[in-house]
Amino acid sequence: MNSSSSLLTVPIGLLKIPEYPSGDLSGDDLIYLSLVIPTYKERDNIDRVVRILSELLDQVLLGKYELIIVDDDSPDHTWEVARSLISEYPQLRVMRRQQERGLSSAVIRGWQVARGQVLGVIDGDLQHPPEVLLQLLQKMEQEADLAVASRHIEGGGVSSWSAMRRFLSRGAQVLGLIILPGVLGRVSDPMSGYFMVQRRAIANVELHPVGYKILLEVIGRGKVGEIAEVGYVFCERKEGESKVTWKQYLEYIHHLLRLRLSTGRLGKISQNMNFPLGRFLRFGLVGLSGVFVDMAVLYLLSDPTTLALPLTRSKILAGEIAICNNFLWNDAWTFADVSMHQNQWRQRLKRFLKFNIICLAGLVLNVLILNLVFNFIIPNRYIANLIAIAVATIWNFWVNLKLSWRVTDVK
Ligand code: GDD
Numbered sequence: 001m002n003s004s005s006s007l008l009t010v011p012i013g014l015l016k017i018p019e020y021p022s023g024d025l026s027g028d029d030l031i032y033l034s035l036v037i038p039t040y041k042e043r044d045n046i047d048r049v050v051r052i053l054s055e056l057l058d059q060v061l062l063g064k065y066e067l068i069i070v071d072d073d074s075p076d077h078t079w080e081v082a083r084s085l086i087s088e089y090p091q092l093r094v095m096r097r098q099q100e101r102g103l104s105s106a107v108i109r110g111w112q113v114a115r116g117q118v119l120g121v122i123d124g125d126l127q128h129p130p131e132v133l134l135q136l137l138q139k140m141e142q143e144a145d146l147a148v149a150s151r152h153i154e155g156g157g158v159s160s161w162s163a164m165r166r167f168l169s170r171g172a173q174v175l176g177l178i179i180l181p182g183v184l185g186r187v188s189d190p191m192s193g194y195f196m197v198q199r200r201a202i203a204n205v206e207l208h209p210v211g212y213k214i215l216l217e218v219i220g221r222g223k224v225g226e227i228a229e230v231g232y233v234f235c236e237r238k239e240g241e242s243k244v245t246w247k248q249y250l251e252y253i254h255h256l257l258r259l260r261l262s263t264g265r266l267g268k269i270s271q272n273m274n275f276p277l278g279r280f281l282r283f284g285l286v287g288l289s290g291v292f293v294d295m296a297v298l299y300l301l302s303d304p305t306t307l308a309l310p311l312t313r314s315k316i317l318a319g320e321i322a323i324c325n326n327f328l329w330n331d332a333w334t335f336a337d338v339s340m341h342q343n344q345w346r347q348r349l350k351r352f353l354k355f356n357i358i359c360l361a362g363l364v365l366n367v368l369i370l371n372l373v374f375n376f377i378i379p380n381r382y383i384a385n386l387i388a389i390a391v392a393t394i395w396n397f398w399v400n401l402k403l404s405w406r407v408t409d410v411k
Pocket residue numbers: 037038039040041042070071072101102103106122123124125127191192193194212234241242243244
């Protein structure tokens with residue numbers, strides 16, 4: 001940071017928080033609390049939020065805290081308004097993200113540049129009552145690893161939610177308890193976006209959040225021992241509007257399943273064996289979709305009631321179209337994290353060609369193994385075929401992993 005009104009550089013790469021804050025921090029101006037305020041279209045709230053938070057924290061942590069606004073390039077230029085406040089509030093830092101999006105990753109990007117020993121988050125729309133920060137701080141000073149502001153304990157609540165929204169919110173919590181009891185069972189309000197955590201509890205862990213619920217990620221992957229809770233009432237918004245839509249519900253379920261897979265028993269095994277289980281499952285699912293595409297095209301081209309083309313020609317086309325289908329899904333989903341950073345047309349084309357060649361080799365392997373197993377080991381063509389398909393799938397996955405998308409262990 002050279003000039004007082006410059007924006008923070010956005011960290012890139014893995015969402016991992018360093019164990020020690022970077023930069024030259026001399027002993028006496030150590031920062032205790034770094035509070036991240038994620039914003040998207042909060043132009044009309046932002047100066048009030050910064051003023052209220054600063055007045056409050058100045059009383060207890062003067063010079064020992066920082067506010068980090070992480071704005072996702074809001075079309076209403078929230079980041080610009082925020083930047084204009086820096087001269088008045090020197091503890092304020094502002095990040096404008098243009099490449100990435102999403103509440104959870106915004107919070108983590110903010111924590112990555114944080115200088116404090118305690119990392120916190122609060123909404124930028126004043127729905128989280130600021131006074132509660134003092135209680136959260138107190139819990140952190142009493143050595144909690146995590147202090148969560150909760151709507152569901154004494155002193156907590158929601159001001160005027162409709163019965164429907166309450167029901168959905170509770171339903172989501174019950175679902176979470178079923179899928180991920182070890183995480184959701186530890187706090188009364190696992191959906192809270194208002195909390196503080198010790199840096200050491202989440203440093204050096206790779207975080208992979210989806211959507212809104214960053215707290216799940218912190219409890220699920222962090223080394224969180226003692227958890228404290230403080231009640232709060234979720235206030236109504238005065239300016240702007242909530243960004244929650246049905247999409248957030250889907251993302252929430254996705255997030256639960258992902259955490260379950262990677263931190264559950266299966267996840268532990270796959271980690272120990274260094275096997276990318278989640279990716280393999282996605283790859284398998286995509287493969288299955290390819291079977292349906294292949295069948296459908298084969299029907300359209302070769303069935304006597306449709307185009308009635310010769311079988312071999314139809315099958316070659318059907319197979320190739322299935323390969324295209326699989327490639328598109330794998331590139332956009334299974335290996336999304338890799339292809340995101342290599343998205344030029346030439347790079348895509350290269351991956352596509354490699355994928356084609358590897359799958360073709362997979363097909364040859366498939367036929368070979370089918371014959372081998374059927375003739376020499378198990379004289380049942382369907383069992384032999386299943387074994388052949390399994391081997392070819394693993395081949396396809398592994399070689400594509402290493403060659404087409406080049407996922408290596410060194411990052
Ligand atoms: N940077 C960034 N990027 N910020 C975002 C994004 C995004 O994609 N989406 C939302 N925000 C910011 C908003 O500007 C706001 O400051 C905060 O995140 C919460 O978003 P809202 O849209 O206001 O969510 P809500 O009012 O429904 O609150 C829900 O989420 C909170 C998460 O912080 C509830 O589940 C709360 O309990 C929870 O605390």
